[in-house]
Amino acid sequence: MRLFLFVAVCLVLLVADLRFRYLDVMRNALSVITYPLQMAAATPADVVRNAARYFGTLIDVQLENAELRRHQLGAGERLLRFEQLEQENTRLRELLQMSQRVGVKSIAAEILYNAPDPFARKVILDRGAQQGVEAGLAVVDAQGVIGQVSRVHPIQSEVTLLTDREQAIPVSVVRNGVRGVLYGNGRGTLEMRHALADVDLQPGDQLVTSGLDGVFVPGLPVATVLSVDRDADAFARIECAPLAAIERSVHVLVIGRAAYPPPPPETGEGR
Incomplete structure:
Protein backbone atom coordinates (compact mmCIF):
# COMPACT_ATOMS: atom_id res chain seq x y z
CA MET A 1 0.00 0.00 0.00
CA ARG A 2 2.82 2.42 0.86
CA LEU A 3 4.49 1.62 -2.47
CA PHE A 4 1.22 2.18 -4.29
CA LEU A 5 0.70 5.42 -2.41
CA PHE A 6 4.21 6.72 -3.21
CA VAL A 7 3.90 5.76 -6.86
CA ALA A 8 0.58 7.51 -7.07
CA VAL A 9 1.97 10.66 -5.44
CA CYS A 10 4.91 10.66 -7.84
CA LEU A 11 2.64 10.28 -10.83
CA VAL A 12 0.46 13.11 -9.60
CA LEU A 13 3.49 15.37 -9.09
CA LEU A 14 4.88 14.51 -12.53
CA VAL A 15 1.57 15.21 -14.23
CA ALA A 16 1.12 18.46 -12.27
CA ASP A 17 4.69 19.56 -13.14
CA LEU A 18 4.15 18.80 -16.79
CA ARG A 19 0.88 20.71 -16.72
CA PHE A 20 1.64 23.67 -14.45
CA ARG A 21 5.57 23.78 -14.46
CA TYR A 22 5.58 24.62 -10.77
CA LEU A 23 8.92 22.85 -10.13
CA ASP A 24 10.95 25.10 -12.48
CA VAL A 25 11.69 27.52 -9.68
CA MET A 26 12.97 24.69 -7.51
CA ARG A 27 15.09 23.32 -10.33
CA ASN A 28 16.62 26.74 -11.01
CA ALA A 29 17.40 27.20 -7.33
CA LEU A 30 18.97 23.77 -7.11
CA SER A 31 21.10 24.45 -10.22
CA VAL A 32 22.39 27.68 -8.68
CA ILE A 33 23.14 25.96 -5.40
CA THR A 34 24.90 22.98 -6.97
CA ALA A 51 47.85 21.20 -19.02
CA ALA A 52 47.99 18.57 -21.76
CA ARG A 53 46.92 21.18 -24.34
CA TYR A 54 49.48 23.71 -23.02
CA PHE A 55 52.42 21.34 -23.04
CA GLY A 56 51.41 19.94 -26.43
CA THR A 57 51.25 23.46 -27.85
CA LEU A 58 54.56 24.36 -26.18
CA ILE A 59 56.29 21.36 -27.75
CA ASP A 60 54.83 22.23 -31.16
CA VAL A 61 56.00 25.85 -30.84
CA GLN A 62 59.50 24.76 -29.79
CA LEU A 63 59.74 22.37 -32.73
CA GLU A 64 58.49 25.05 -35.08
CA ASN A 65 60.99 27.58 -33.70
CA ALA A 66 63.84 25.09 -34.09
CA GLU A 67 62.82 24.45 -37.68
CA LEU A 68 62.59 28.18 -38.37
CA ARG A 69 66.04 28.71 -36.87
CA ARG A 70 67.47 25.97 -39.07
CA HIS A 71 65.89 27.57 -42.13
CA GLN A 72 67.19 30.99 -41.06
CA LEU A 73 70.72 29.68 -40.53
CA GLY A 74 70.61 27.94 -43.89
CA ALA A 75 69.37 31.11 -45.59
CA GLY A 76 72.07 33.16 -43.84
CA GLU A 77 74.75 30.71 -44.92
CA ARG A 78 73.54 30.79 -48.52
CA LEU A 79 73.45 34.58 -48.43
CA LEU A 80 77.02 34.73 -47.11
CA ARG A 81 78.18 32.33 -49.82
CA PHE A 82 76.38 34.40 -52.43
CA GLU A 83 77.98 37.63 -51.19
CA GLN A 84 81.38 35.96 -51.09
CA LEU A 85 80.96 34.68 -54.65
CA GLU A 86 79.76 38.09 -55.78
CA GLN A 87 82.81 39.79 -54.25
CA GLU A 88 85.10 37.17 -55.75
CA ASN A 89 83.52 37.66 -59.18
CA THR A 90 83.99 41.42 -58.84
CA ARG A 91 87.67 40.97 -57.97
CA LEU A 92 88.16 38.56 -60.87
CA ARG A 93 86.53 40.99 -63.31
CA GLU A 94 88.79 43.77 -62.05
CA LEU A 95 91.79 41.46 -62.39
CA LEU A 96 90.77 40.66 -65.97
CA GLN A 97 90.58 44.37 -66.72
CA MET A 98 94.08 44.79 -65.27
CA SER A 99 95.33 41.98 -67.52
CA GLN A 100 93.81 43.67 -70.56
CA ARG A 101 95.37 47.02 -69.64
CA VAL A 102 98.84 45.53 -69.24
CA GLY A 103 98.82 44.08 -72.73
CA VAL A 104 101.44 41.37 -72.08
CA LYS A 105 101.17 37.71 -71.24
CA SER A 106 99.99 37.19 -67.67
CA ILE A 107 99.32 34.17 -65.49
CA ALA A 108 96.38 34.09 -63.10
CA ALA A 109 97.33 32.74 -59.68
CA GLU A 110 95.96 32.43 -56.18
CA ILE A 111 97.77 33.17 -52.93
CA LEU A 112 97.84 30.00 -50.86
CA TYR A 113 99.39 31.21 -47.61
CA ASN A 114 102.01 33.48 -46.10
CA ALA A 115 105.57 32.22 -46.16
CA PRO A 116 106.65 30.78 -42.76
CA ASP A 117 109.14 33.57 -42.05
CA PRO A 118 108.21 36.05 -39.29
CA PHE A 119 110.89 38.52 -40.42
CA ALA A 120 109.85 38.75 -44.07
CA ARG A 121 106.70 39.65 -45.95
CA LYS A 122 106.31 36.88 -48.50
CA VAL A 123 103.46 34.76 -49.84
CA ILE A 124 103.20 31.49 -51.74
CA LEU A 125 101.34 31.22 -55.07
CA ASP A 126 99.70 28.13 -56.54
CA ARG A 127 101.57 28.56 -59.85
CA GLY A 128 105.17 27.64 -60.58
CA ALA A 129 107.65 26.81 -63.32
CA GLN A 130 105.29 24.34 -64.97
CA GLN A 131 102.83 27.18 -65.58
CA GLY A 132 105.50 29.56 -66.91
CA VAL A 133 106.28 31.55 -63.78
CA GLU A 134 109.83 32.92 -63.68
CA ALA A 135 111.86 34.57 -60.95
CA GLY A 136 111.75 38.35 -61.10
CA LEU A 137 108.29 38.71 -62.64
CA ALA A 138 105.93 41.31 -61.26
CA VAL A 139 102.80 40.26 -59.35
CA VAL A 140 99.75 42.53 -59.33
CA ASP A 141 96.18 42.54 -58.11
CA ALA A 142 93.30 44.59 -59.53
CA GLN A 143 94.63 47.83 -57.98
CA GLY A 144 98.37 47.61 -58.58
CA VAL A 145 101.67 45.90 -57.87
CA ILE A 146 101.87 43.74 -54.75
CA GLY A 147 105.35 42.25 -55.18
CA GLN A 148 107.84 40.30 -57.24
CA VAL A 149 108.47 36.59 -57.74
CA SER A 150 111.62 35.78 -55.77
CA ARG A 151 111.74 31.98 -55.92
CA VAL A 152 110.16 29.45 -58.27
CA HIS A 153 109.30 25.80 -57.63
CA PRO A 154 107.72 23.36 -60.07
CA ILE A 155 104.10 23.98 -59.03
CA GLN A 156 104.46 26.86 -56.56
CA SER A 157 106.35 30.12 -56.33
CA GLU A 158 107.34 32.59 -53.65
CA VAL A 159 106.51 36.28 -53.93
CA THR A 160 108.28 38.99 -51.96
CA LEU A 161 105.78 41.74 -51.17
CA LEU A 162 106.52 45.40 -51.79
CA THR A 163 106.43 46.10 -48.06
CA ASP A 164 109.31 43.68 -47.37
CA ARG A 165 112.50 45.38 -46.18
CA GLU A 166 114.53 43.77 -48.96
CA GLN A 167 112.20 44.77 -51.79
CA ALA A 168 112.76 47.77 -54.08
CA ILE A 169 110.92 48.93 -57.19
CA PRO A 170 111.78 51.77 -59.63
CA VAL A 171 108.90 54.22 -60.06
CA SER A 172 108.01 57.50 -61.66
CA VAL A 173 105.53 60.22 -60.72
CA ARG A 193 114.88 57.05 -50.58
CA HIS A 194 117.78 59.12 -51.91
CA ASP A 200 109.02 68.01 -56.92
CA LEU A 201 106.81 65.68 -54.92
CA GLN A 202 103.73 66.38 -52.86
CA PRO A 203 101.16 64.32 -50.92
CA GLY A 204 98.65 62.69 -53.21
CA ASP A 205 101.02 62.14 -56.14
CA GLN A 206 100.52 58.79 -57.88
CA LEU A 207 103.53 56.56 -58.50
CA VAL A 208 103.74 53.96 -61.27
CA GLY A 214 113.54 45.85 -67.56
CA VAL A 215 111.50 43.66 -65.17
CA PHE A 216 108.35 45.59 -64.35
CA VAL A 217 106.11 46.68 -67.19
CA PRO A 218 106.01 50.50 -67.20
CA GLY A 219 102.84 52.20 -66.03
CA LEU A 220 101.70 49.71 -63.38
CA PRO A 221 100.10 51.50 -60.39
CA VAL A 222 102.30 51.21 -57.31
CA ALA A 223 101.66 53.75 -54.57
CA THR A 224 100.48 57.20 -53.58
CA VAL A 225 102.56 59.73 -51.65
CA LEU A 226 101.45 60.19 -48.04
CA SER A 227 103.95 62.75 -46.72
CA VAL A 228 107.11 64.58 -47.75
CA ASP A 229 109.52 65.66 -44.99
CA ARG A 230 112.11 68.10 -46.37
CA ASP A 231 113.59 69.17 -43.03
CA ALA A 232 115.37 65.96 -42.05
CA ASP A 233 118.64 66.46 -44.00
CA ALA A 234 119.80 66.91 -47.59
CA PHE A 235 117.46 64.13 -48.65
CA ALA A 236 113.69 64.22 -48.29
CA ARG A 237 111.88 61.54 -46.34
CA ILE A 238 108.99 60.46 -48.50
CA GLU A 239 106.44 57.97 -47.16
CA CYS A 240 104.04 56.25 -49.56
CA ALA A 241 101.07 53.91 -49.26
CA PRO A 242 100.72 50.99 -51.68
CA LEU A 243 97.68 51.11 -53.94
CA ALA A 244 97.27 47.34 -54.04
CA ALA A 245 95.65 45.36 -51.24
CA ILE A 246 98.99 43.75 -50.44
CA GLU A 247 97.94 42.07 -47.22
CA ARG A 248 94.42 41.14 -48.37
CA SER A 249 94.67 40.04 -52.01
CA VAL A 250 93.87 36.44 -52.87
CA HIS A 251 93.65 36.41 -56.67
CA VAL A 252 96.63 37.94 -58.49
CA LEU A 253 98.31 38.12 -61.89
CA VAL A 254 101.92 37.26 -62.62
CA ILE A 255 102.89 39.76 -65.33
CA GLY A 256 105.31 38.62 -68.01
CA ARG A 257 108.01 40.77 -69.57
CA ALA A 258 107.30 42.79 -72.68
CA ALA A 259 110.91 42.07 -73.73
CA TYR A 260 113.94 40.69 -71.98
CA PRO A 261 116.44 43.37 -70.98
CA PRO A 262 119.74 43.48 -72.85
CA PRO A 263 122.75 41.89 -71.15
CA PRO A 264 124.89 44.21 -69.03
CA PRO A 265 127.92 45.71 -70.80
CA GLU A 266 131.23 43.95 -70.37
CA THR A 267 133.77 45.50 -68.05
CA GLY A 268 137.27 46.43 -69.11
CA GLU A 269 138.74 43.29 -67.62
CA GLY A 270 136.48 41.08 -69.69
CA ARG A 271 137.50 42.52 -73.08
Whole structure:
Protein backbone atom coordinates (compact mmCIF):
# COMPACT_ATOMS: atom_id res chain seq x y z
CA MET A 1 0.00 0.00 0.00
CA ARG A 2 2.82 2.42 0.86
CA LEU A 3 4.49 1.62 -2.47
CA PHE A 4 1.22 2.18 -4.29
CA LEU A 5 0.70 5.42 -2.41
CA PHE A 6 4.21 6.72 -3.21
CA VAL A 7 3.90 5.76 -6.86
CA ALA A 8 0.58 7.51 -7.07
CA VAL A 9 1.97 10.66 -5.44
CA CYS A 10 4.91 10.66 -7.84
CA LEU A 11 2.64 10.28 -10.83
CA VAL A 12 0.46 13.11 -9.60
CA LEU A 13 3.49 15.37 -9.09
CA LEU A 14 4.88 14.51 -12.53
CA VAL A 15 1.57 15.21 -14.23
CA ALA A 16 1.12 18.46 -12.27
CA ASP A 17 4.69 19.56 -13.14
CA LEU A 18 4.15 18.80 -16.79
CA ARG A 19 0.88 20.71 -16.72
CA PHE A 20 1.64 23.67 -14.45
CA ARG A 21 5.57 23.78 -14.46
CA TYR A 22 5.58 24.62 -10.77
CA LEU A 23 8.92 22.85 -10.13
CA ASP A 24 10.95 25.10 -12.48
CA VAL A 25 11.69 27.52 -9.68
CA MET A 26 12.97 24.69 -7.51
CA ARG A 27 15.09 23.32 -10.33
CA ASN A 28 16.62 26.74 -11.01
CA ALA A 29 17.40 27.20 -7.33
CA LEU A 30 18.97 23.77 -7.11
CA SER A 31 21.10 24.45 -10.22
CA VAL A 32 22.39 27.68 -8.68
CA ILE A 33 23.14 25.96 -5.40
CA THR A 34 24.90 22.98 -6.97
CA TYR A 35 26.89 25.04 -9.60
CA PRO A 36 29.96 25.55 -7.34
CA LEU A 37 29.95 21.84 -6.57
CA GLN A 38 29.82 21.02 -10.29
CA MET A 39 32.68 23.41 -11.01
CA ALA A 40 34.75 21.96 -8.18
CA ALA A 41 34.12 18.45 -9.47
CA ALA A 42 35.07 19.45 -13.04
CA THR A 43 38.20 21.42 -12.09
CA PRO A 44 40.66 18.47 -11.92
CA ALA A 45 39.61 17.24 -15.35
CA ASP A 46 39.87 20.77 -16.77
CA VAL A 47 43.32 21.22 -15.23
CA VAL A 48 44.56 17.97 -16.72
CA ARG A 49 43.02 18.76 -20.12
CA ASN A 50 44.40 22.34 -20.18
CA ALA A 51 47.85 21.20 -19.02
CA ALA A 52 47.99 18.57 -21.76
CA ARG A 53 46.92 21.18 -24.34
CA TYR A 54 49.48 23.71 -23.02
CA PHE A 55 52.42 21.34 -23.04
CA GLY A 56 51.41 19.94 -26.43
CA THR A 57 51.25 23.46 -27.85
CA LEU A 58 54.56 24.36 -26.18
CA ILE A 59 56.29 21.36 -27.75
CA ASP A 60 54.83 22.23 -31.16
CA VAL A 61 56.00 25.85 -30.84
CA GLN A 62 59.50 24.76 -29.79
CA LEU A 63 59.74 22.37 -32.73
CA GLU A 64 58.49 25.05 -35.08
CA ASN A 65 60.99 27.58 -33.70
CA ALA A 66 63.84 25.09 -34.09
CA GLU A 67 62.82 24.45 -37.68
CA LEU A 68 62.59 28.18 -38.37
CA ARG A 69 66.04 28.71 -36.87
CA ARG A 70 67.47 25.97 -39.07
CA HIS A 71 65.89 27.57 -42.13
CA GLN A 72 67.19 30.99 -41.06
CA LEU A 73 70.72 29.68 -40.53
CA GLY A 74 70.61 27.94 -43.89
CA ALA A 75 69.37 31.11 -45.59
CA GLY A 76 72.07 33.16 -43.84
CA GLU A 77 74.75 30.71 -44.92
CA ARG A 78 73.54 30.79 -48.52
CA LEU A 79 73.45 34.58 -48.43
CA LEU A 80 77.02 34.73 -47.11
CA ARG A 81 78.18 32.33 -49.82
CA PHE A 82 76.38 34.40 -52.43
CA GLU A 83 77.98 37.63 -51.19
CA GLN A 84 81.38 35.96 -51.09
CA LEU A 85 80.96 34.68 -54.65
CA GLU A 86 79.76 38.09 -55.78
CA GLN A 87 82.81 39.79 -54.25
CA GLU A 88 85.10 37.17 -55.75
CA ASN A 89 83.52 37.66 -59.18
CA THR A 90 83.99 41.42 -58.84
CA ARG A 91 87.67 40.97 -57.97
CA LEU A 92 88.16 38.56 -60.87
CA ARG A 93 86.53 40.99 -63.31
CA GLU A 94 88.79 43.77 -62.05
CA LEU A 95 91.79 41.46 -62.39
CA LEU A 96 90.77 40.66 -65.97
CA GLN A 97 90.58 44.37 -66.72
CA MET A 98 94.08 44.79 -65.27
CA SER A 99 95.33 41.98 -67.52
CA GLN A 100 93.81 43.67 -70.56
CA ARG A 101 95.37 47.02 -69.64
CA VAL A 102 98.84 45.53 -69.24
CA GLY A 103 98.82 44.08 -72.73
CA VAL A 104 101.44 41.37 -72.08
CA LYS A 105 101.17 37.71 -71.24
CA SER A 106 99.99 37.19 -67.67
CA ILE A 107 99.32 34.17 -65.49
CA ALA A 108 96.38 34.09 -63.10
CA ALA A 109 97.33 32.74 -59.68
CA GLU A 110 95.96 32.43 -56.18
CA ILE A 111 97.77 33.17 -52.93
CA LEU A 112 97.84 30.00 -50.86
CA TYR A 113 99.39 31.21 -47.61
CA ASN A 114 102.01 33.48 -46.10
CA ALA A 115 105.57 32.22 -46.16
CA PRO A 116 106.65 30.78 -42.76
CA ASP A 117 109.14 33.57 -42.05
CA PRO A 118 108.21 36.05 -39.29
CA PHE A 119 110.89 38.52 -40.42
CA ALA A 120 109.85 38.75 -44.07
CA ARG A 121 106.70 39.65 -45.95
CA LYS A 122 106.31 36.88 -48.50
CA VAL A 123 103.46 34.76 -49.84
CA ILE A 124 103.20 31.49 -51.74
CA LEU A 125 101.34 31.22 -55.07
CA ASP A 126 99.70 28.13 -56.54
CA ARG A 127 101.57 28.56 -59.85
CA GLY A 128 105.17 27.64 -60.58
CA ALA A 129 107.65 26.81 -63.32
CA GLN A 130 105.29 24.34 -64.97
CA GLN A 131 102.83 27.18 -65.58
CA GLY A 132 105.50 29.56 -66.91
CA VAL A 133 106.28 31.55 -63.78
CA GLU A 134 109.83 32.92 -63.68
CA ALA A 135 111.86 34.57 -60.95
CA GLY A 136 111.75 38.35 -61.10
CA LEU A 137 108.29 38.71 -62.64
CA ALA A 138 105.93 41.31 -61.26
CA VAL A 139 102.80 40.26 -59.35
CA VAL A 140 99.75 42.53 -59.33
CA ASP A 141 96.18 42.54 -58.11
CA ALA A 142 93.30 44.59 -59.53
CA GLN A 143 94.63 47.83 -57.98
CA GLY A 144 98.37 47.61 -58.58
CA VAL A 145 101.67 45.90 -57.87
CA ILE A 146 101.87 43.74 -54.75
CA GLY A 147 105.35 42.25 -55.18
CA GLN A 148 107.84 40.30 -57.24
CA VAL A 149 108.47 36.59 -57.74
CA SER A 150 111.62 35.78 -55.77
CA ARG A 151 111.74 31.98 -55.92
CA VAL A 152 110.16 29.45 -58.27
CA HIS A 153 109.30 25.80 -57.63
CA PRO A 154 107.72 23.36 -60.07
CA ILE A 155 104.10 23.98 -59.03
CA GLN A 156 104.46 26.86 -56.56
CA SER A 157 106.35 30.12 -56.33
CA GLU A 158 107.34 32.59 -53.65
CA VAL A 159 106.51 36.28 -53.93
CA THR A 160 108.28 38.99 -51.96
CA LEU A 161 105.78 41.74 -51.17
CA LEU A 162 106.52 45.40 -51.79
CA THR A 163 106.43 46.10 -48.06
CA ASP A 164 109.31 43.68 -47.37
CA ARG A 165 112.50 45.38 -46.18
CA GLU A 166 114.53 43.77 -48.96
CA GLN A 167 112.20 44.77 -51.79
CA ALA A 168 112.76 47.77 -54.08
CA ILE A 169 110.92 48.93 -57.19
CA PRO A 170 111.78 51.77 -59.63
CA VAL A 171 108.90 54.22 -60.06
CA SER A 172 108.01 57.50 -61.66
CA VAL A 173 105.53 60.22 -60.72
CA VAL A 174 102.49 60.42 -62.97
CA ARG A 175 102.21 64.19 -62.58
CA ASN A 176 105.70 65.21 -63.66
CA GLY A 177 107.70 62.07 -64.56
CA VAL A 178 110.16 62.36 -61.63
CA ARG A 179 111.86 59.01 -61.14
CA GLY A 180 112.88 57.28 -57.94
CA VAL A 181 113.06 53.95 -56.16
CA LEU A 182 110.58 52.74 -53.57
CA TYR A 183 111.70 50.50 -50.71
CA GLY A 184 109.62 48.51 -48.30
CA ASN A 185 109.98 49.30 -44.60
CA GLY A 186 108.43 46.14 -43.13
CA ARG A 187 105.58 48.12 -41.56
CA GLY A 188 103.06 48.04 -44.39
CA THR A 189 104.16 51.27 -46.10
CA LEU A 190 106.87 52.29 -48.59
CA GLU A 191 109.66 54.87 -48.63
CA MET A 192 111.23 56.70 -51.53
CA ARG A 193 114.88 57.05 -50.58
CA HIS A 194 117.78 59.12 -51.91
CA ALA A 195 115.49 61.88 -53.21
CA LEU A 196 116.83 65.41 -52.77
CA ALA A 197 115.01 67.72 -50.40
CA ASP A 198 113.83 69.97 -53.27
CA VAL A 199 112.35 67.12 -55.28
CA ASP A 200 109.02 68.01 -56.92
CA LEU A 201 106.81 65.68 -54.92
CA GLN A 202 103.73 66.38 -52.86
CA PRO A 203 101.16 64.32 -50.92
CA GLY A 204 98.65 62.69 -53.21
CA ASP A 205 101.02 62.14 -56.14
CA GLN A 206 100.52 58.79 -57.88
CA LEU A 207 103.53 56.56 -58.50
CA VAL A 208 103.74 53.96 -61.27
CA THR A 209 106.45 51.58 -62.42
CA SER A 210 109.04 53.29 -64.59
CA GLY A 211 110.16 50.11 -66.37
CA LEU A 212 113.81 51.13 -66.21
CA ASP A 213 114.82 47.86 -64.60
CA GLY A 214 113.54 45.85 -67.56
CA VAL A 215 111.50 43.66 -65.17
CA PHE A 216 108.35 45.59 -64.35
CA VAL A 217 106.11 46.68 -67.19
CA PRO A 218 106.01 50.50 -67.20
CA GLY A 219 102.84 52.20 -66.03
CA LEU A 220 101.70 49.71 -63.38
CA PRO A 221 100.10 51.50 -60.39
CA VAL A 222 102.30 51.21 -57.31
CA ALA A 223 101.66 53.75 -54.57
CA THR A 224 100.48 57.20 -53.58
CA VAL A 225 102.56 59.73 -51.65
CA LEU A 226 101.45 60.19 -48.04
CA SER A 227 103.95 62.75 -46.72
CA VAL A 228 107.11 64.58 -47.75
CA ASP A 229 109.52 65.66 -44.99
CA ARG A 230 112.11 68.10 -46.37
CA ASP A 231 113.59 69.17 -43.03
CA ALA A 232 115.37 65.96 -42.05
CA ASP A 233 118.64 66.46 -44.00
CA ALA A 234 119.80 66.91 -47.59
CA PHE A 235 117.46 64.13 -48.65
CA ALA A 236 113.69 64.22 -48.29
CA ARG A 237 111.88 61.54 -46.34
CA ILE A 238 108.99 60.46 -48.50
CA GLU A 239 106.44 57.97 -47.16
CA CYS A 240 104.04 56.25 -49.56
CA ALA A 241 101.07 53.91 -49.26
CA PRO A 242 100.72 50.99 -51.68
CA LEU A 243 97.68 51.11 -53.94
CA ALA A 244 97.27 47.34 -54.04
CA ALA A 245 95.65 45.36 -51.24
CA ILE A 246 98.99 43.75 -50.44
CA GLU A 247 97.94 42.07 -47.22
CA ARG A 248 94.42 41.14 -48.37
CA SER A 249 94.67 40.04 -52.01
CA VAL A 250 93.87 36.44 -52.87
CA HIS A 251 93.65 36.41 -56.67
CA VAL A 252 96.63 37.94 -58.49
CA LEU A 253 98.31 38.12 -61.89
CA VAL A 254 101.92 37.26 -62.62
CA ILE A 255 102.89 39.76 -65.33
CA GLY A 256 105.31 38.62 -68.01
CA ARG A 257 108.01 40.77 -69.57
CA ALA A 258 107.30 42.79 -72.68
CA ALA A 259 110.91 42.07 -73.73
CA TYR A 260 113.94 40.69 -71.98
CA PRO A 261 116.44 43.37 -70.98
CA PRO A 262 119.74 43.48 -72.85
CA PRO A 263 122.75 41.89 -71.15
CA PRO A 264 124.89 44.21 -69.03
CA PRO A 265 127.92 45.71 -70.80
CA GLU A 266 131.23 43.95 -70.37
CA THR A 267 133.77 45.50 -68.05
CA GLY A 268 137.27 46.43 -69.11
CA GLU A 269 138.74 43.29 -67.62
CA GLY A 270 136.48 41.08 -69.69
CA ARG A 271 137.50 42.52 -73.08
